[in-house]
Amino acid sequence: MPPPHRFLEACARRPVDRLPVWMMRQAGRYQPSYRAVRQQVGFLELCRSPELIAQVTCAPIDEFGFDAAILFSDILVHLPAMGLDLTFEKGEKGKGDGGPKIANPVRTRADVDALKVPVPTRDLRYVLDGIRAINAGLNGRVPLIGFVGGPFTVASYVVEGGSQGFTRLKTMLYADKAAAHALFEKLTQAAIVQIEEQVAAGAHAAQVFESWLGELDREDLEEFAFPYLARIAAALKKTGVPSIFFGTGLSGHLERIATLGFDVISVDWRIPIDEARRRVPGLAVQGNLDSTVMLSSAEASVKKALGICKAAGPAPGYIFNLGHGIQVGTPPENVKAVVDAVHAFRW
Amino acid sequence: MPPPHRFLEACARRPVDRLPVWMMRQAGRYQPSYRAVRQQVGFLELCRSPELIAQVTCAPIDEFGFDAAILFSDILVHLPAMGLDLTFEKGEKGKGDGGPKIANPVRTRADVDALKVPVPTRDLRYVLDGIRAINAGLNGRVPLIGFVGGPFTVASYVVEGGSQGFTRLKTMLYADKAAAHALFEKLTQAAIVQIEEQVAAGAHAAQVFESWLGELDREDLEEFAFPYLARIAAALKKTGVPSIFFGTGLSGHLERIATLGFDVISVDWRIPIDEARRRVPGLAVQGNLDSTVMLSSAEASVKKALGICKAAGPAPGYIFNLGHGIQVGTPPENVKAVVDAVHAFRW
Numbered sequence: 001m002p003p004p005h006r007f008l009e010a011c012a013r014r015p016v017d018r019l020p021v022w023m024m025r026q027a028g029r030y031q032p033s034y035r036a037v038r039q040q041v042g043f044l045e046l047c048r049s050p051e052l053i054a055q056v057t058c059a060p061i062d063e064f065g066f067d068a069a070i071l072f073s074d075i076l077v078h079l080p081a082m083g084l085d086l087t088f089e090k091g092e093k094g095k096g097d098g099g100p101k102i103a104n105p106v107r108t109r110a111d112v113d114a115l116k117v118p119v120p121t122r123d124l125r126y127v128l129d130g131i132r133a134i135n136a137g138l139n140g141r142v143p144l145i146g147f148v149g150g151p152f153t154v155a156s157y158v159v160e161g162g163s164q165g166f167t168r169l170k171t172m173l174y175a176d177k178a179a180a181h182a183l184f185e186k187l188t189q190a191a192i193v194q195i196e197e198q199v200a201a202g203a204h205a206a207q208v209f210e211s212w213l214g215e216l217d218r219e220d221l222e223e224f225a226f227p228y229l230a231r232i233a234a235a236l237k238k239t240g241v242p243s244i245f246f247g248t249g250l251s252g253h254l255e256r257i258a259t260l261g262f263d264v265i266s267v268d269w270r271i272p273i274d275e276a277r278r279r280v281p282g283l284a285v286q287g288n289l290d291s292t293v294m295l296s297s298a299e300a301s302v303k304k305a306l307g308i309c310k311a312a313g314p315a316p317g318y319i320f321n322l323g324h325g326i327q328v329g330t331p332p333e334n335v336k337a338v339v340d341a342v343h344a345f346r347w
Numbered sequence: 348m349p350p351p352h353r354f355l356e357a358c359a360r361r362p363v364d365r366l367p368v369w370m371m372r373q374a375g376r377y378q379p380s381y382r383a384v385r386q387q388v389g390f391l392e393l394c395r396s397p398e399l400i401a402q403v404t405c406a407p408i409d410e411f412g413f414d415a416a417i418l419f420s421d422i423l424v425h426l427p428a429m430g431l432d433l434t435f436e437k438g439e440k441g442k443g444d445g446g447p448k449i450a451n452p453v454r455t456r457a458d459v460d461a462l463k464v465p466v467p468t469r470d471l472r473y474v475l476d477g478i479r480a481i482n483a484g485l486n487g488r489v490p491l492i493g494f495v496g497g498p499f500t501v502a503s504y505v506v507e508g509g510s511q512g513f514t515r516l517k518t519m520l521y522a523d524k525a526a527a528h529a530l531f532e533k534l535t536q537a538a539i540v541q542i543e544e545q546v547a548a549g550a551h552a553a554q555v556f557e558s559w560l561g562e563l564d565r566e567d568l569e570e571f572a573f574p575y576l577a578r579i580a581a582a583l584k585k586t587g588v589p590s591i592f593f594g595t596g597l598s599g600h601l602e603r604i605a606t607l608g609f610d611v612i613s614v615d616w617r618i619p620i621d622e623a624r625r626r627v628p629g630l631a632v633q634g635n636l637d638s639t640v641m642l643s644s645a646e647a648s649v650k651k652a653l654g655i656c657k658a659a660g661p662a663p664g665y666i667f668n669l670g671h672g673i674q675v676g677t678p679p680e681n682v683k684a685v686v687d688a689v690h691a692f693r694w
Contacts, residue, residue, distance in 0.1 A: 170640075174647040175644065249617055250617070251599030251617075251618075252623075270599045271600075292514060296522045
């Protein structure tokens with residue numbers, strides 16, 4: 001890849017020729033090309049095929065001109081290697097790729113102790129081969145973002161057995177603190193080894209998806225989440241690639257999150273982007289279009305996107321993205337219109 | 348009621364003898380006494396009986412010693428008078444009282460135009476009679492809080508037809524702005540006439556439940572929510588009773604919400620209470636215990652509650668409450684332990 005690339009430059013808060021843009025879930029069910037692949041294979045089957053990973057990861061770069069590719073995978077893909085029986089049901093509401101189910105969820109200290117930390121070069125070889133295949137396909141056009149799930153978010157699925165809320169996990173925090181810490185420790189180790197190997201295989205940046213962290217109050221964040229996230233950030237720093245923290249519902253905690261050691265904070269749409277940037281002056285900021293607007297018209301989508309570009313301000317270190325993933329049913333032409341409008345935006 | 352009462356004093360940011368405490372959904376399925384009533388009658392039947400309203404509203408005052416009663420009713424109770432066919436299903440997840448269903452949801456401008464603004468003295472007489480019966484039962488021991496739903500939150504049920512997310516409503520905002528404004532206008536008028544009549548019937552304070560407002564970004568809040576909420580706050584100011592604004596997921600907007608005209612802001616658990624108080628210095632603040640902790644032990648609940656009391660600081664104008672409602676399955680002894688601990692707390 002010929003440096004400098006505007007996405008990586010923005011991560012480092014260096015000036016760029018135009019605003020970089022990528023979108024969470026940019027490879028997904030809203031694309032006819034993705035749906036065609038999924039008519040042939042199930043979700044986990046897709047995640048386990050390096051060739052198909054490369055195909056669906058590269059497709060949105062060709063189709064929409066995004067400035068970064070993101071590894072097609074799932075934040076739970078390592079759970080079978082940890083000893084958990086993971087499946088994906090078809091077509092669960094909202095997710096589009098079916099909701100995760102874990103037949104043997106973690107409920108006790110003994111369940112936690114039985115979890116194995118995966119060895120990615122052995123257990124997740126298809127991910128690493130996928131990264132190599134993606135980079136071959138991209139041929140240096142855009143950087144590739146690797147990712148892992150944050151310990152709290154992964155734990156919520158592991159303990160609840162699926163997308164069933166947070167009550168069991170939160171109850172564990174209060175009723176068996178030691179078991180909760182042991183679980184977060186294992187999930188942190190699993191996150192670190194995965195992201196290290198993704199970078200070794202060729203990822204140029206890494207995002208930590210701590211999507212549901214906004215469920216915790218500050219006291220619990222300090223005890224059960226921030227120390228683990230700081231370790232993941234430190235491990236990422238050693239790899240030398242830029243690190244992105246993503247969460248939702250965290251507008252009350254931005255200044256503190258800025259101290260964890262990540263290079264970029266990705267914010268949801270629940271805070272104006274200018275206020276977010278003011279509150280984390282030492283970091284790059286990514287976000288924050290409400291993806292729901294793209295379900296309506298290209299005109300409404302572009303209007304809102306340009307408002308965000310303008311509010312983000314001219315200071316280097318802003319990456320256009322959504323506040324959460326692209327929704328199923330989004331017309332691809334609305335996505336294209338937003339990418340083009342962000343690229344055309346000038347100060 | 349012999350003034351001054353500590354709940355009303357705290358709303359006015361005057362010094363109190365001890366911290367006032369009440370809890371959202373303090374009358375509900377976690378109580379054996381409430382479950383006994385609900386074995387006899389359905390949810391809407393209960394909401395329509397002044398005698399039963401008074402019974403279930405007063406029960407938690409007797410059982411736990413809360414410093415305020417809150418009218419037992421529902422934010423959707425006026426919808427049949429507006430022309431909507433409202434029912435409650437039994438035992439939907441999380442709600443405990445069953446999820447609302449609207450057989451004829453509002454989807455078009457014509458649907459909006461057909462909505463009638465209710466006349467509370469005619470259509471919601473049972474609520475007003477209920478308020479009089481509650482005050483007779485309370486006999487001045489504690490003040491009574493009336494309430495309405497905020498226009499956006501009520502609209503989400505009205506447009507989606509139940510608790511089914513926000514996609515249809517948000518799509519209406521972008522695709523048919525005029526219809527959305529017409530809907531919010533009708534719901535604002537409905538909120539104002541209800542709350543005025545509740546105060547006339549004897550409510551000593553009023554809370555606006557705008558529970559799902561955190562779904563909107565600032566631009567949409569400014570266009571579709573804040574102007575309507577400011578009108579409701581102004582109407583409440585004229586009645587002379589303290590007004591409380593409640594929402595969740597709004598940590599990114601507190602300073603702006605503080606300008607709407609409410610006397611008290613109720614915050615969820617997604618911001619430390621000391622930071623919330625610092626950010627809205629001119630208002631009283633209510634909150635912000637994560638109700639999930641009360642599903643575990645009295646010890647863990649009290650520890651977290653006392654941490655909040657301490658963080659809230661000694662300045663007048665703090666009311667202890669939850670970040671959202673009491674959850675089904677909460678042991679009543681945990682609720683009692685928290686109330687007692689807050690009352691025993693001293694600076």
